[in-house]
Amino acid sequence: MADPQARLAQMLAKLKARSFRITPQRLAVLQILAASRAHPGVEDIYAEVKKTFPTTSLATIYKTVALLKEINEVLEIRFFDSSRFDGNKPYPHPHILCLHCGAVLDPELPGVEALVAEAAARSGFQIVDHRLNFFGLCSDCQKT
Amino acid sequence: MADPQARLAQMLAKLKARSFRITPQRLAVLQILAASRAHPGVEDIYAEVKKTFPTTSLATIYKTVALLKEINEVLEIRFFDSSRFDGNKPYPHPHILCLHCGAVLDPELPGVEALVAEAAARSGFQIVDHRLNFFGLCSDCQKT
DNA sequence: TATTAATAAATAATCATTATCTTTAAAAAT
DNA sequence: ATTTTTAAAGATAATGATTATTTATTAATA
Ligand SMILES: [Mn+2]
Ligand SMILES: [Mn+2]
Ligand SMILES: [Zn+2]
Ligand SMILES: [Zn+2]
Numbered sequence: 001m002a003d004p005q006a007r008l009a010q011m012l013a014k015l016k017a018r019s020f021r022i023t024p025q026r027l028a029v030l031q032i033l034a035a036s037r038a039h040p041g042v043e044d045i046y047a048e049v050k051k052t053f054p055t056t057s058l059a060t061i062y063k064t065v066a067l068l069k070e071i072n073e074v075l076e077i078r079f080f081d082s083s084r085f086d087g088n089k090p091y092p093h094p095h096i097l098c099l100h101c102g103a104v105l106d107p108e109l110p111g112v113e114a115l116v117a118e119a120a121a122r123s124g125f126q127i128v129d130h131r132l133n134f135f136g137l138c139s140d141c142q143k144t
Numbered sequence: 145m146a147d148p149q150a151r152l153a154q155m156l157a158k159l160k161a162r163s164f165r166i167t168p169q170r171l172a173v174l175q176i177l178a179a180s181r182a183h184p185g186v187e188d189i190y191a192e193v194k195k196t197f198p199t200t201s202l203a204t205i206y207k208t209v210a211l212l213k214e215i216n217e218v219l220e221i222r223f224f225d226s227s228r229f230d231g232n233k234p235y236p237h238p239h240i241l242c243l244h245c246g247a248v249l250d251p252e253l254p255g256v257e258a259l260v261a262e263a264a265a266r267s268g269f270q271i272v273d274h275r276l277n278f279f280g281l282c283s284d285c286q287k288t
Numbered sequence: 289t290a291t292t293a294a295t296a297a298a299t300a301a302t303c304a305t306t307a308t309c310t311t312t313a314a315a316a317a318t
Numbered sequence: 319a320t321t322t323t324t325a326a327a328g329a330t331a332a333t334g335a336t337t338a339t340t341t342a343t344t345a346a347t348a
Binding site: 163167227 | 335346
């Protein structure tokens with residue numbers, strides 16, 4: 001499910017199924033979220049959408065990502081004082097943030113499932129969600 | 145390092161070593177953070193401190209926890225729209241939050257070290273920090 | 289005890305996010 | 319295609335956690 005086309009189609013299908021309207025601004029936001037692998041924040045999305053729709057309001061971006069969150073088509077990751085979004089993998093998965101350049105990646109961690117199971121077993125909790133965030137320096141930024 | 149007395153002594157030593165003053169308000173905040181296992185938020189600490197020092201300002205609580213963060217004597221855990229603090233284990237460790245009653249626990253997860261290592265190895269990052277948060281229902285809240 | 293610098297208290301400012309309100313336009317009905 | 323309905327866009331105000339600022343206290347040192 002990492003194909004931008006498929007992701008966009010999936011998002012559109014979900015919106016249509018719940019009879020939400022497909023507006024040009026929404027479509028633009030969906031396309032950005034489906035295509036970007038950079039985990040953009042609202043301001044990033046806003047800047048991008050404005051290229052094609054200059055009158056777009058920031059509130060529209062907020063409302064659209066909130067809607068996508070509600071229908072589980074985007075994952076919100078709260079970093080220090082703002083959020084970033086993943087429209088490619090809209091389910092809980094770990095992230096790693098470079099404290100120097102701000103890059104956010106999706107590391108492949110096969111150990112995650114076992115850790116979630118361990119957390120449930122040891123705590124007695126019924127776990128429904130998680131945010132596993134690592135912070136450090138990416139390989140590029142280590143060189144400087 | 146889970147003994148409140150030892151933790152308080154450690155915090156005081158660190159403050160004194162860096163010649164920060166030990167005021168009654170600060171001492172009160174330290175005691176609460178050293179003793180509480182509930183991962184209190186600023187408002188919780190504020191309410192508690194006001195019992196002994198009714199004129200205390202909320203800003204004082206914020207400034208004190210910020211100071212403790214700077215000297216690595218408290219860990220901040222950002223949940224949805226506010227932060228909670230751990231003065232017992234002021235180093236990165238996993239947390240589990242009950243979405244129903246708001247309880248925050250420290251699960252013992254031996255698998256964490258391996259996961260951090262895995263994240264570093266697979267991403268090429270030099271990892272310096274992490275926040276591993278699980279969300280769900282505690283055993284009590286599952287019964288209702 | 290007086291001096292000085294750090295801290296507390298009070299309160300204003302910040303800023304990401306959310307809410308409100310009016311205008312616009314998507315989609316359905318005619 | 320036109321009309322109708324109503325969700326959504328745009329503009330802007332409000333919110334609320336946190337931070338900054340300003341003044342008044344007070345701890346530390348001489
Ligand atoms: Mn991701
Ligand atoms: Mn903890
Ligand atoms: Zn980097
Ligand atoms: Zn609970």
